[in-house]
Amino acid sequence: MAVLQPVRGTYDLLPEAMRAHRHVVDTAAGVTLCYGFEEVATPVFEFTEVFSRTLGDTSDVVTKEMYSFETQGGDHITLRPENTAGVARAFITNGLAQHAPVKCFYAGPMFRYEKPQKGRQRQFHQIGVELIGAAQPQADVEVIAAGVAVLKSLGIYEETTLELNTLGDPASRTAYRDALVAYFSAHKDKLSEDSLMRLEKNPLRILDSKDPSDRELVKDAPVFGDFLNEESKAFFKAVKDGLDSLGIAYELNPRLVRGLDYYNHTCFEFTTQALGAQGTVMAGGRYDGLIEQMGGQPTPGVGWAAGIERLAMLANDTPEAVRPMVIIPLGDAAEIRALTLAEEIRAEGYRVEMAYGGNMKKRMKHANKIDAGIAIIMGDDELAKGVAMVKDLDSGEQEEVPLEQLVGGITAWELAEMYGEDGLPSDPQD
């Protein structure tokens, strides 16, 4: 609007939005830790090859969505468009193979040069988990279960649908891909413009086309099931059985594909109707070929990523801001004592604001404006008596409390009055 705009597709996280993000991240970190995923952080930029060599030369992410630049030293750098490649790189460079299986959780900004929409920014944020070094289908189940637990903790699981598919092992996938190319190539005249492109880049995507003419063709297209070899079928069955035994509902979606090349076997998405065209809330799958493709030893892996913005838009149980208590000193001696009193109460883990400036009324209004729950009014005469007037700003009740009790005893008094029975912050130090 004004001359000073944020860069297209970026935005500021002001306290209210930041709290929603924090809630998503903290919830996910806590839940996934129960599954053994420990938080890690990798750089927000990597050498460009980390992404270009792994994501696939034909993927949209590589061909048109990367923020890449050359440094003064001549290095080719790219802001990470996703974090699986970065984690995989860290796995290799830190020699984590000896600790396999490695389970990690991450949260942070990702960058994609896309046309912004609601729920789609150029700098956005993702949480995700990766389980590297476990080839068993039980690992897929565990990863998906962790995702379910996160969604449940955020109170949005009921709004999502788990869509599940298998991409098979590379042999199955290649065979199917070839069959699809053969089939659609024979009907090029009926394919949409987009799908002609897809035929070159990612034929599997044609199956998911929204074009009516494409859809007609898709009806008679080869079915992936016919090309899955026994191992791939058994693997997929084991994943489904695991989910069944956990009572995790899913819908098989044979058209569910991945834009990134390193996926194989299991792929899944949690989708919702509540976010318009940006319906994917959490997505992931197995990527057994990735580490090897990057130059490491052959190492299987499985994981998912979820957009924090999208999760935050769905979650409506974001905690309220912690209400402060406000100290209102009146008089020179009280002003001085208030400084130390504030420090003492803060040291106990409470949010304390000072109301300086203005007369009593001004300061009370200030207390009100910052949504304080408690006002500690301390004039020179109270100070002389060694007390302070403690006022509950919701009920209007107030009473004199000896200063020494105030510091040591504020906890119970303040919490009870300030938050009532519910809405109690679990730990005010957080």
Next chain:
RNA sequence: GUGGCUAUAGCUCAGUUGGUUAGAGCGCUGGUUUGUGGCACCAGAGGCCGUGGGUUCAAGUCCCAUUAGCCACCCCA
């Protein structure tokens, strides 16, 4: 990258067929005298009408471009 819609105060929006000093609500600041807030009342500040061109005696209003947002496609989290 393609197509459509939108752009007026911090926020949500009015601004008639182009016509004087561009409005409201909320919010913000100050006040309604003494050390007690919320409510009410009074007053005030705050707008290159997204930006740049053009048409016209005259443009917030019409035209073009540009930027940004929104929506759909593509793709994705």
